[in-house]
Amino acid sequence: MEKITSIKNSKIKDWVKLRTTHGRKKFGQYLLEGRHPVQEALQASIDYDYIVINEEYAEEDWLTDIDSDKLIVIDDAVTNHLSDTVHSQGIFLIGLIDQNQNTIPKDLDGKWLGLDNVQDPGNIGTMIRTADAAGYAGVVLGAGTADIYNPKILRSMQGSQFHIQIVRTNLLDWIQESKVQHHETYGSLLDQDAIDYQDAIASDDFTVIVGNEGNGMTPEIAQATTKNLYIPIKGQAESLNVAIAAGVLMFTL
Amino acid sequence: MEKITSIKNSKIKDWVKLRTTHGRKKFGQYLLEGRHPVQEALQASIDYDYIVINEEYAEEDWLTDIDSDKLIVIDDAVTNHLSDTVHSQGIFLIGLIDQNQNTIPKDLDGKWLGLDNVQDPGNIGTMIRTADAAGYAGVVLGAGTADIYNPKILRSMQGSQFHIQIVRTNLLDWIQESKVQHHETYGSLLDQDAIDYQDAIASDDFTVIVGNEGNGMTPEIAQATTKNLYIPIKGQAESLNVAIAAGVLMFTL
The missing domain is CATH 3.40.1280.10 (SPOUT methyltransferase, trefoil knot domain)
Known part of the structure; x- marks a missing residue:
């Protein structure tokens, strides 16, 4: 399980770009935020690259089934940088855009x-x-x-x-x-x-x-x-x- | 007809505060923006203190019935300062809050x-x-x-x-x-x-x-x-x- 604590990390830099149409087109990915939507996405078995989670929630039960290669833990600074909202929970999914x-x-x-x-x-x-x-x-x-x-x-x-x-x-x-x-x-x-x-x-x-x-x-x-x-x-x-x-x-x- | 070209004008300073609940309570006024809403307000004969208009539109026909004491012309800088939107038309009404x-x-x-x-x-x-x-x-x-x-x-x-x-x-x-x-x-x-x-x-x-x-x-x-x-x-x-x-x-x- 990777831990990222710098907003200059190349993954974080790329994921911030997923807020734009251009970024999503370039990477074929999208950024989904929030506990409820992310859990619904997992339940629907959608394709994704990573679950990105604030260290506060990293030990929660629902994450035990996630392959540790696909789980990335972030700190508060990275959470705030990645989030589109003022009060972020710090729960994200890097999804793959459905090309069909x-x-x-x-x-x-x-x-x-x-x-x-x-x-x-x-x-x-x-x-x-x-x-x-x-x-x-x-x-x-x-x-x-x-x-x-x-x-x-x-x-x-x-x-x-x-x-x-x-x-x-x-x-x-x-x-x-x-x-x-x-x-x-x-x-x-x-x-x-x-x-x-x-x-x-x-x-x-x-x-x-x-x-x-x-x-x-x-x-x-x-x-x-x-x-x-x-x-x-x-x-x-x-x-x-x-x-x-x-x-x-x-x-x- | 008064013309205001400074965002430091006391009226402008007060009107910007009408965006907040506190400002509206203090002055008993509100700021209505946009050609269509302002014209509807006039048609409904609502109580107001001023029509505030960008110099570009100051000669329009519908303004001829407005008492010149109640008409204030502003330039682009003041328009942008007063407006809540990105592309403002520069047509405002300073209305009186209905206390009934x-x-x-x-x-x-x-x-x-x-x-x-x-x-x-x-x-x-x-x-x-x-x-x-x-x-x-x-x-x-x-x-x-x-x-x-x-x-x-x-x-x-x-x-x-x-x-x-x-x-x-x-x-x-x-x-x-x-x-x-x-x-x-x-x-x-x-x-x-x-x-x-x-x-x-x-x-x-x-x-x-x-x-x-x-x-x-x-x-x-x-x-x-x-x-x-x-x-x-x-x-x-x-x-x-x-x-x-x-x-x-x-x-x-």
């Missing part, structure tokens, strides 16, 4: 949420967590949507990425494949000419797609879907937050 | 959302915006919930505070007054012994209350409500984000 995420499943079973060009990491993470809570099969991340290994997304997903499928692909390809498999696709628009979501009779297998916070769905994608839904706004608010809209749709359809 | 917010309405008409000890400013703002979109009469902010003049809440409300009623009071007093007025109150719990929200027959007038992000509702408040609801979790997620739960409840009840 780009494959559309051959069997599009169940309910899926599609994200078209959604920007805000907090919104993305919350929607993945909500899809999990709503019993959805998975979430499709379309073009322009941030990768799920972004630290803010990891935090707001609260481990839901280990419970449901995550696919990253072009949504037009997804819709095309859905047509072949007779899987319905519903867009969501802020447009009263679309179908009131309460009147939509949803099948057991479908993908419901939400769009960008400011601009809504890409027109080409809205044209390709089986049908498009809208949530009627009753008050004077101009729109709903995208995560709220997705939540209402997922729990109603 | 603590009064429970004599006629509890319509649907209300109650927030019990909700902490996250983004969640609070999003829920007020959602209450507006769902056609709710207002939002009650209970003990422990941040004040709505917090800059992050102001930003995420997107002007909905001008469309619906906002009341700040002890929720036990609110529930007590509701009983007198035969206005129902529904708590929300992560507890399968509560009533499935889909089976709850909601009247036209009620208050639905959501609780703290980590700890849920205060037990005394959950005991005082007419009934308590829960949203069944179908997947492996442990809970829903509070703003999502509130959104699902408001659009379903």
